[in-house]
Amino acid sequence: MEKNSAQDEAIRTHKGQVLLISCPGSGKTTTMIRRIHSMTEAGIPASSIVMVTFTEAAAKEMKDRYHKSYGECGAMFCTIHSLCLKILSQVLGKPPRILSPEDQVSLIRSSIRDAKIPAATAVKEIQNDISVFKSKVSDLDTFCPSLLSSEEFLRLYSIYEEKKHEADVMDFDDLLWRCLDSLRKNLRLLKKCRQTYQYIICDEYQDTNHIQKEILYQLAGEQGNLCVVGDDDQSIYSFRGANPDIMPDFKKDFPNAHEIHMDINYRSRPEIIIAAKN
Numbered sequence: 001m002e003k004n005s006a007q008d009e010a011i012r013t014h015k016g017q018v019l020l021i022s023c024p025g026s027g028k029t030t031t032m033i034r035r036i037h038s039m040t041e042a043g044i045p046a047s048s049i050v051m052v053t054f055t056e057a058a059a060k061e062m063k064d065r066y067h068k069s070y071g072e073c074g075a076m077f078c079t080i081h082s083l084c085l086k087i088l089s090q091v092l093g094k095p096p097r098i099l100s101p102e103d104q105v106s107l108i109r110s111s112i113r114d115a116k117i118p119a120a121t122a123v124k125e126i127q128n129d130i131s132v133f134k135s136k137v138s139d140l141d142t143f144c145p146s147l148l149s150s151e152e153f154l155r156l157y158s159i160y161e162e163k164k165h166e167a168d169v170m171d172f173d174d175l176l177w178r179c180l181d182s183l184r185k186n187l188r189l190l191k192k193c194r195q196t197y198q199y200i201i202c203d204e205y206q207d208t209n210h211i212q213k214e215i216l217y218q219l220a221g222e223q224g225n226l227c228v229v230g231d232d233d234q235s236i237y238s239f240r241g242a243n244p245d246i247m248p249d250f251k252k253d254f255p256n257a258h259e260i261h262m263d264i265n266y267r268s269r270p271e272i273i274i275a276a277k278n
Contacts, residue, residue: 003034006262011035014042014199017220017257018227019250025267028229029062032201035227037070039199046074048198052216053079054207076197080212081172084179087193091182097169104171111160117152128240130157134173135209135241176211183218193219205230206247207237213246217253226254 003011007027010020011034022028032051040046053059056079063077076083089095099107108123108130125147133143145153164170170178183190197219202208205228208216220226228250235244251257265273 003031004262004264006260006264007031007034010260010262011038013227013258013260014039014044015225017224017250017254019247019254019257019259020227020229020262021260022229022231022262023265024231024234025265026262027266028203028262029065031262032203032229033062033066033069035201036066036073036075040073040075044199047076048196049075050083050197050200051075051077052083052200052202053077054204055079056082058203080202080215081175083197084175084215087179087189088175088182090192091186091189096175096178097167098175099164099169099171103169107163107167108156108160111156111163114159115152115156117148117156122147126153126156129153130160130171131173132239132241133157134177135211136243173211176215180211180215180218183215190218194221194224199225199227201227201229203229205250206232206235206244207242208246209241209243210246213243 007030010018010031014035020028022031036046036049036051039049051059051062053062059077059079059082063073066073066075066077078086085095085098104127105123108126112119112121112123112126126145129145129147133140133145136143140154140157141150143153144150148156164174183193200216200220202216207230208228216226216228228247230247232244232247235242235247238244251259268276
């Protein structure tokens with residue numbers, strides 16, 4: 001695939017804050033792979049580059065595509081959760097114990113029983129409410145759960161948190177919280193992480209939540225090298241706590257950020273593109 005001018009600009013812009021708005025079918029993944037290669041060709045150590053993707057499958061696919069195109073790469077391809085796990089493992093001296101999704105469901109069922117909430121209550125909805133509550137940095141008194149009453153949610157949530165504490169385990173949302181808290185309170189850790197992860201790229205930024213954003217901002221610092229990639233028109237995870245306003249606000253947080261628009265769709269036929277624009 002030949003590079004167009006916007007892709008080429010994204011590939012060559014290595015330093016500072018970059019907002020890359022990429023429409024569907026614009027060659028985003030190929031461009032990110034080429035950008036990482038361009039960075040290493042320019043002398044940036046691959047070990048200082050972190051490519052944060054939305055899922056483990058996406059991280060593996062991107063790493064495999066890089067390897068196929070350019071050979072071995074020392075850059076880190078990961079999810080925000082696996083990055084936080086790596087950082088927290090340094091803090092604790094060992095990897096924390098993380099609840100599997102299945103074990104979390106079992107713990108929520110147990111908490112439902114202990115909170116004397118009807119057993120037929122949908123566990124998945126409660127699991128999602130717990131995650132949304134944590135990702136939105138809400139106050140328990142003002143949070144509006146989707147299924148339970150506020151009183152019932154508060155009762156169940158308190159029991160759930162106590163059970164985790166007793167078992168010395170975390171859920172995936174705790175992983176983000178604990179990492180952010182450690183970065184804010186432990187200046188030695190923050191300094192070490194900033195020295196290690198000097199170039200951060202975050203894909204699917206339109207589906208980032210507040211906690212994830214704050215972790216990236218802490219790692220990059222005010223003058224750091226942070227490139228965020230996505231399209232706020234494609235945000236689909238607000239029901240899980242994602243905030244589509246985070247991406248448009250990037251320029252408010254970093255007024256000097258370099259904004260690039262990859263707006264040519266190579267995937268769809270013209271009639272589809274016209275209909276979508278309308």
